Amino acid sequence: MKIPISKRLLCCAAMVPEGARVADIGCDHGYLGIWLLTEGKASYVAASDLREKPLEKARANSRLYGVADRMDCFVADGLAAVDPASVDTIVCAGMGGDNIAGILQAAPWTRDPAYTLILQPQTSGNDLRRWLGENGYAIEAEDLVQDGGFLYFTLTARYGGGRPLTPGEQYLSPRLQQSGSALLPAYFDRVLRGLQRAVDGIALSQKKEERARLPYYEQALREVREMRRQYDNGT
Numbered sequence: 001m002k003i004p005i006s007k008r009l010l011c012c013a014a015m016v017p018e019g020a021r022v023a024d025i026g027c028d029h030g031y032l033g034i035w036l037l038t039e040g041k042a043s044y045v046a047a048s049d050l051r052e053k054p055l056e057k058a059r060a061n062s063r064l065y066g067v068a069d070r071m072d073c074f075v076a077d078g079l080a081a082v083d084p085a086s087v088d089t090i091v092c093a094g095m096g097g098d099n100i101a102g103i104l105q106a107a108p109w110t111r112d113p114a115y116t117l118i119l120q121p122q123t124s125g126n127d128l129r130r131w132l133g134e135n136g137y138a139i140e141a142e143d144l145v146q147d148g149g150f151l152y153f154t155l156t157a158r159y160g161g162g163r164p165l166t167p168g169e170q171y172l173s174p175r176l177q178q179s180g181s182a183l184l185p186a187y188f189d190r191v192l193r194g195l196q197r198a199v200d201g202i203a204l205s206q207k208k209e210e211r212a213r214l215p216y217y218e219q220a221l222r223e224v225r226e227m228r229r230q231y232d233n234g235t
């Protein structure tokens with residue numbers, strides 16, 4: 001029976017190291033963990049979700065696909081129920097970037113290069129990249145995937161060697177620029193459109209706290225425009 005896993009989640013799966021012991025946080029239906037186990041890519045999965053209903057689905061699916069003996073399911077906030085010794089890879093997909101940063105912040109044991117983090121934020125990707133850099137996590141790779149008309153990025157990160165990213169790098173990291181993805185032009189277009197909208201909107205705002213953010217967005221826009229120029233020139 002074919003597992004109905006999305007193209008977007010397959011992009012996360014592609015980044016999971018062979019034989020990994022995976023924590024899938026915000027697992028919902030559990031398809032990512034089940035796919036990794038049935039494909040032999042993971043040897044163990046700790047699947048966790050904040051809500052009971054999705055967890056019931058994940059448990060039932062793990063039995064349906066015959067992997068329940070290698071998949072533990074927890075109702076928990078973030079990594080709270082995961083034994084750090086039981087996993088070496090952490091996946092957080094389909095949540096906001098700020099939520100993912102909060103989950104990592106609440107689990108200081110992830111500040112260890114032994115853990116591979118695979119993160120796929122639905123929103124606020126710039127905030128997540130900023131948080132990772134400021135907290136010493138290095139982004140090792142990024143890739144893009146188009147699914148259902150939307151463009152998603154997925155990154156792998158690891159504690160150690162990270163540095164604060166510039167505003168432009170928070171929107172389009174060096175690793176993503178180096179990815180060689182055929183979807184980069186579309187991603188550039190989306191980021192540039194979003195930043196231009198933010199700059200135009202804030203420039204019209206009367207609110208002092210919003211206007212204080214203007215230099216950040218202007219700087220990000222300048223940087224991403226320059227990245228695009230270099231990308232188009234092949235430099």
Ligand SMILES: C[S@@+](CC[C@H](N)C(=O)[O-])C[C@H]1O[C@@H](n2cnc3c(N)ncnc32)[C@H](O)[C@@H]1O
Nearest residue numbers: 025026027028049050051054076077078093094
């Ligand atoms: C949109 S679904 C994504 C499911 C799957 N990871 C994917 O990418 O298709 C987000 C899931 O994350 C769960 N979630 C949100 N915040 C969470 C948290 N702090 N800890 C654990 N699960 C969380 C929600 O209950 C929901 O099931």
